[in-house]
Amino acid sequence: MYQQELNNVNNITAGDIENRIKSKSSHSKSNSLSSTAVTISEQQQSRDQSLDKPKEKLTLxxxxPLDSSASSVTMSKDGFRVFVGGKGRVEIVSSLSERKNKESIDFSPLQYVRSCKLFRDETTIVVSGEGAGIHLFDLTRGMKKLTLSTLDSNVNYSLSLAGDDSTVFATLLKGTIGMWDLRSxxxxxxxxxxxxxxxxIDLDPSGKVLMSGGLDKTVKMWDINSGKCxxxxxxxxxxxxxxxxxASDLxxxxxxxGGLDxxxxxxxxxxHNVIKHSDCVLTTKFSPKGNYIISGAKGGMLTISGVDACFRQLASERLSNSVLSCDVVSSTDGDYISVGTWDNKISLYKLVGV
Incomplete structure (x- = not known):
């Protein structure tokens, strides 16, 4: 039952993604967080952008092209290599070439990779997804080095890796989150x-607090040491x-x-409402410096919002299909952003002026 519920929201293995979420039930706001910032529609943001030319520039x-939809993505620190999770494998592409690199990591033939994380030294990648569990691959030798045992049907939609690469966290099927010691x-x-x-799920900068968001309409904070919310x-x-x-506790x-709060x-x-997309927000990511937020929606809108008093829109792009995943790295000449979409593409952008 739980797997079907997740698939109804986030499944790209069967049917058109455009049919994912048809019904939008109305919810009571009596017990909900109040929104204290002005909600800005995508149309209004577009008009504002044309009137007030921003100094920030987003360049494709x-x-x-990929073999399948880009359901997850992570980048090397220099931005030169992009690891794209899709159906049955992780494809490794180069940001310096328009041609896809032939490197790939086999996952499970019929299942999608839902999350992938790189170790700090970039020699190991952790991969998880549908029905195949959690695997660690040695990138220098091109082979699997470890498989972690899970408690349910091996459906893991989100990963978070500790800063010292000693532990990994993964969502389990029924709403539980597991923590594994990678040394043992x-x-x-x-x-x-x-x-x-x-x-x-995600970890705070200290590595002591785990954050999680769920289909039960809650965001929870967990103490890593005790496991208590x-x-x-x-x-x-x-x-x-x-x-x-x-960079902060945001x-x-x-x-x-469609809300991004x-x-x-x-x-x-x-x-505070940062932006109101016209459809569900499937991916979001803070910049490495914490000064802006990337968000991607089912309708194909990619938006970059500044973290300031008015959440000013820095840049936006209308893509041809649903935005499923994104990642960003910083360099001396600008920030590099990778964006994965439903139509079997990974797009690489450069953002300057932030």
Whole structure:
């Protein structure tokens, strides 16, 4: 039942993604976080952008065809290599070439890779997805080095890797989150509290707090050492994506109703609406400096919003199909952003002026 519920929201293995979420039920706001910032529609943002020419510039460098939809993506620190999770494998492409690199990592022939994370030294990648569990691959030798045992049907939609690469966290099927010690390969802790599947997780900069967003319309804060939930935020819609600022205690989460909301978890403040997309927000990511937020929606809108008093739109792009995944790295000459879409493409952008 839980797997079907997640698939209804986030499945790209059967049917058209445009049929994912047809119904938008109305929800009571009595127990929800109040929105204290002005909601800005995509149409209004487009008009504002044309009137007030921003100094920021988003440039498409290349768009590379893939074998399947780009359900997950992560980049090397220099931005030269992009690891794209899709159906049955992780494809490794170069941001310096319009041609797809022939390198790939086999995952499971009929299943999608839902999440992938690189170790700091970029010699190992952690991969998870549908029905195949959690695997670690040695990139220098091109082979699998470890498979982690899970408690359910091996459906893992989101991963988070500790800063020292010693532990990995993964969502499990029924809303539980598991924590594995990569030195012993053992499951060492469970975080149990979501009443529906957990769609996205992330770690705070200290590595002591785990954040999670779920289809039960909650965002939860967990103490890593005890496994206890010490804080919870109610949302007005189901949480489909979540990201934590690397520079502060801000959390941003994308909602099924198109909202992209921000909250400061340490002060337990009310949420602020960053932007209102016209459809569900499937992916979101903070920049490495924490000064802007990338969000991608089912309708194909890619938006970059500044983290300031008015959440000014820095750049936007209308893509040809649903935005499923994104990642960003910083360099001295600008930031490089990779964007995965439903129509079997990974697009690479450069953002300057931020």
């Amino acid at each position: 460098l290349t768009s590379i 390969s053992q499951l060492v802790r469970l975080f149990d509290g979501h009443s529906s599947p957990c769609s996205s 010490f804080q919870e935020f109610q949302t007005n819609s189901r949480v489909l994506s979540l990201t934590n600022s690397p 959390i941003v989460y994308g909602l099924e109703d 921000l909250v400061t978890y340490k002060t337990q403040s009310n949420s």
